[in-house]
Amino acid sequence: MEVALLGNPNTGKTSLFNELTGSYEYVGNWTGVTVDKKVGTLKKQMGQLIDLPGVYALNPISKDEGIASQYLLENRFTSALNIVDASQLSRNLHLTVQLLEFGKPLVIGLNMVDVAKSRGIAIDVNQLSEELNVPVLPIVARTGKGCHDILNYFSLKNQHVSHFTIDYGEKIEKAIENISDLLHEEQLNHRWLALQLLQGNRVVLDHIKINKGIDIERIQRIIQELDKHIEEVEKCSLVRTIYSKRKHIIDDILSKVITREKKSDLTFTDSIDSIVTNKFLGIPIFLGIMYFIFHMTFNWIGTPVSDWLDGFFSGPLSGWIGQGLQVVHATPFIRALVLNGLVAGVGGVIVFVPQMIVLFFFISLIEDSGYMARVALVMDRIMQAAGLNGKSFIPLVIGFGCNIPGIMAARSIEQPKERLITVLITPLMSCSARLAVYSLFAGAFFAKYQALVVLSLYVLGILLALVMAKIFSLFFKHEHSVFVVELPPYRIPNAKTLFRSTWDKSKGFVKKATTFILGGTVVIWLLSYAGPHGLNVDIDHSFLALVCGYIAPLVAPLGFGTWQAATALVSGFLAKEAVVSTMSIVYHAPHSGTLTGVISQAFTPLQAYTFMVFSLLYIPCLSTVPAIYKEVGTRKLTWFTVTYCVVLAYIVSLVIYQGGRLMGF
Amino acid sequence: MILTELKKGEKATILNLSRTTKLVQRRLLDLGVTEGEEVCYKCALPFGGPCMLEVCGQCIGLRRNEAKEIQVVRT
Numbered sequence: 203m204e205v206a207l208l209g210n211p212n213t214g215k216t217s218l219f220n221e222l223t224g225s226y227e228y229v230g231n232w233t234g235v236t237v238d239k240k241v242g243t244l245k246k247q248m249g250q251l252i253d254l255p256g257v258y259a260l261n262p263i264s265k266d267e268g269i270a271s272q273y274l275l276e277n278r279f280t281s282a283l284n285i286v287d288a289s290q291l292s293r294n295l296h297l298t299v300q301l302l303e304f305g306k307p308l309v310i311g312l313n314m315v316d317v318a319k320s321r322g323i324a325i326d327v328n329q330l331s332e333e334l335n336v337p338v339l340p341i342v343a344r345t346g347k348g349c350h351d352i353l354n355y356f357s358l359k360n361q362h363v364s365h366f367t368i369d370y371g372e373k374i375e376k377a378i379e380n381i382s383d384l385l386h387e388e389q390l391n392h393r394w395l396a397l398q399l400l401q402g403n404r405v406v407l408d409h410i411k412i413n414k415g416i417d418i419e420r421i422q423r424i425i426q427e428l429d430k431h432i433e434e435v436e437k438c439s440l441v442r443t444i445y446s447k448r449k450h451i452i453d454d455i456l457s458k459v460i461t462r463e464k465k466s467d468l469t470f471t472d473s474i475d476s477i478v479t480n481k482f483l484g485i486p487i488f489l490g491i492m493y494f495i496f497h498m499t500f501n502w503i504g505t506p507v508s509d510w511l512d513g514f515f516s517g518p519l520s521g522w523i524g525q526g527l528q529v530v531h532a533t534p535f536i537r538a539l540v541l542n543g544l545v546a547g548v549g550g551v552i553v554f555v556p557q558m559i560v561l562f563f564f565i566s567l568i569e570d571s572g573y574m575a576r577v578a579l580v581m582d583r584i585m586q587a588a589g590l591n592g593k594s595f596i597p598l599v600i601g602f603g604c605n606i607p608g609i610m611a612a613r614s615i616e617q618p619k620e621r622l623i624t625v626l627i628t629p630l631m632s633c634s635a636r637l638a639v640y641s642l643f644a645g646a647f648f649a650k651y652q653a654l655v656v657l658s659l660y661v662l663g664i665l666l667a668l669v670m671a672k673i674f675s676l677f678f679k680h681e682h683s684v685f686v687v688e689l690p691p692y693r694i695p696n697a698k699t700l701f702r703s704t705w706d707k708s709k710g711f712v713k714k715a716t717t718f719i720l721g722g723t724v725v726i727w728l729l730s731y732a733g734p735h736g737l738n739v740d741i742d743h744s745f746l747a748l749v750c751g752y753i754a755p756l757v758a759p760l761g762f763g764t765w766q767a768a769t770a771l772v773s774g775f776l777a778k779e780a781v782v783s784t785m786s787i788v789y790h791a792p793h794s795g796t797l798t799g800v801i802s803q804a805f806t807p808l809q810a811y812t813f814m815v816f817s818l819l820y821i822p823c824l825s826t827v828p829a830i831y832k833e834v835g836t837r838k839l840t841w842f843t844v845t846y847c848v849v850l851a852y853i854v855s856l857v858i859y860q861g862g863r864l865m866g867f
Numbered sequence: 868m869i870l871t872e873l874k875k876g877e878k879a880t881i882l883n884l885s886r887t888t889k890l891v892q893r894r895l896l897d898l899g900v901t902e903g904e905e906v907c908y909k910c911a912l913p914f915g916g917p918c919m920l921e922v923c924g925q926c927i928g929l930r931r932n933e934a935k936e937i938q939v940v941r942t
């Protein structure tokens with residue numbers, strides 16, 4: 203059995219998916235959180251549940267909506283689970299009607315009944331079920347209330363195929379009939395196909411075109427004729443007319459189903475909005491929030507814990523492991539590998555986990571609260587100046603956690619040109635892995651102003667992204683920019699969601715450290731242990747020093763022309779944390795104390811800042827490259843993205859370093 | 868009159884949407900924003916930034932130049 207979750211954006215599909223499959227997928231309070239098809243196994247092994255991007259209608263505008271429509275056309279699912287937002291019934295039912303017309307077994311999950319109730323909207327569930335002729339199950343996906351009923355429903359074998367038809371009026375019905383006659387070779391419901399074609403659904407048209415036996419031209423002629431006729435008679439377009447017919451029926455149903463007790467109140471949301479989207483305060487508040495987050499991450503919570511961990515790793519833990527290895531009579535090679543390689547390298551990254559947790563907690567908070575859509579609104583004017591729209595800012599903010607989901611999030615942008623440019627600039631966003639680099643350097647050089655220094659890097663990343671966006675947009679044909687954003691009501695973030703979301707992201711960081719970074723660390727360490735003159739050479743005569751010694755002069759004009767820095771940057775392409783783990787190895791000397799101490803000897807503050815800037819920009823990491831390729835679609839553009847990042851990093855670092863020197867730093 | 872002439876917090880009924888960009892029109896229709904619906908003009912961001920509207924029980928953000936193409940009548 204395969205059940206497909208379909209519904210409007212931000213109605214709680216993924217929340218329900220997580221509840222029913224026990225998995226964790228990305229949940230957030232804005233439209234366009236899920237941008238890909240996700241497969242999960244229903245509890246009790248009943249079958250598969252497919253989570254899809256939210257859609258308003260079946261005729262897609264953005265790329266994520268296209269994925270959902272495409273899935274529907276593949277027609278592999280056994281039944282559909284339509285999630286409907288009880289507080290927005292009228293809009294949601296437009297999709298429901300189209301899904302009913304599709305003619306597959308359907309059940310409605312009436313979600314957010316808690317929100318509807320608090321707004322004084324009472325819904326007669328039985329009546330609704332009767333009117334639409336499908337089962338309706340009220341749920342609260344966020345808390346799991348009623349979700350069990352859904353499982354129970356699917357464990358029953360006899361699933362309901364609904365028969366729900368709207369009479370679209372004589373002329374339209376005639377056209378539907380004529381088109382249906384031409385579709386006899388098609389597997390999908392003919393009436394549905396005809397209606398979608400009348401609505402100008404491009405995905406459906408492309409789907410029909412594959413089938414050679416169908417006379418497309420005749421179909422298009424029928425549509426054109428009808429369109430012309432409707433324009434003349436009804437004085438509005440065919441699409442509008444179909445919409446109005448549906449709306450009429452929906453309004454009629456709702457009048458029997460809904461009773462409003464009091465006026466809808468959005469007062470809580472209103473009062474927050476009057477501050478955060480205030481004319482003058484909007485942008486300062488956003489920056490203030492970012493600053494506050496960094497302050498929490500660095501000065502208040504993260505760093506103290508990290509420092510303690512660092513001390514523990516380089517002190518007692520190394521001691522214990524050393525003693526342990528002695529007890530088991532490990533060879534000096536193994537001892538060196540474990541202590542100077544693994545503990546120093548992987549440990550050097552793991553110590554930043556506390557900072558990551560704090561940062562991820564706040565990112566999750568922003569995601570689940572509803573502030574994200576407001577950020578898009580507040581930033582729209584600035585983004586417009588850069589040739590983008592406010593929605594492009596959401597991928598950038600997500601990119602602060604990790605560039606990969608950020609790049610994918612661009613799918614929800616309506617306009618192809620703006621979507622592409624957003625993908626191209628997202629790698630400039632300072633992801634959490636880069637934060638490990640900043641933590642190391644800012645901690646060593648700018649202890650007092652850590653938060654400010656790090657904020658400056660984030661802002662620099664955003665500014666450069668905007669400048670690049672402006673430059674890129676000059677190479678495209680001018681297209682009309684589109685910006686319509688739904689601003690969902692604020693929700694008090696759910697503790698469970700927050701916890702899971704933070705946990706999920708932090709887990710990724712730890713996992714990467716213990717797999718990817720671990721492997722890289724071993725290689726780096728081996729290269730630093732072996733040299734042309736055998737094993738256990740002085741590190742300055744190792745293969746690593748030799749090879750990276752050739753790269754060092756390239757970055758010398760930027761102020762860090764040592765082989766150690768060059769090595770760190772090369773391995774940083776694997777993953778940005780590797781910059782830190784590599785530094786831990788190449789600067790590791792017995793009794794040298796913590797890495798911070800060594801670093802502060804090896805760099806000047808100006809060099810350190812330049813190094814941070816360079817690390818921020820110089821290249822998307824290895825795992826990001828395929829994600830870019832997947833979105834841009836061509837090798838050429840992928841290479842272009844990687845190359846422009848390197849060039850930009852070089853130029854900006856050069857300006858900062860040489861400029862800084864001129865100013866006497 | 869046009870939408871952006873409304874004062875903050877004022878309500879009006881939409882008369883004509885057809886002059887907005889096609890894609891925007893489709894999105895607005897997706898959100899249930901059509902002729903005859905009541906709209907409340909909530910605020911606008913500075914330097915010609917977007918404006919915030921309340922329609923059909925939901926808040927939406929829209930570019931100012933698009934909003935200028937929407938004709939309304941005060942209720």
Ligand SMILES: Nc1nc2c(ncn2[C@@H]2O[C@H](COP(=O)(O)OP(=O)(O)OP(=O)(O)O)[C@@H](O)[C@H]2O)c(=O)[nH]1
Nearest residue numbers: 211212213214215216217230234235236256342343
């Ligand atoms: N109050 C309340 N909030 C809910 C309920 N279900 C989901 N939410 C919240 O609604 C927001 C959206 O949830 P998601 O599960 O991400 O919605 P989605 O339908 O997957 O959204 P897209 O992937 O963007 O289409 C989250 O902030 C949830 O916590 C509910 O029943 N009641």
Ligand SMILES: [Mg+2]
Nearest residue numbers: 215216235236
């Ligand atoms: Mg989702």
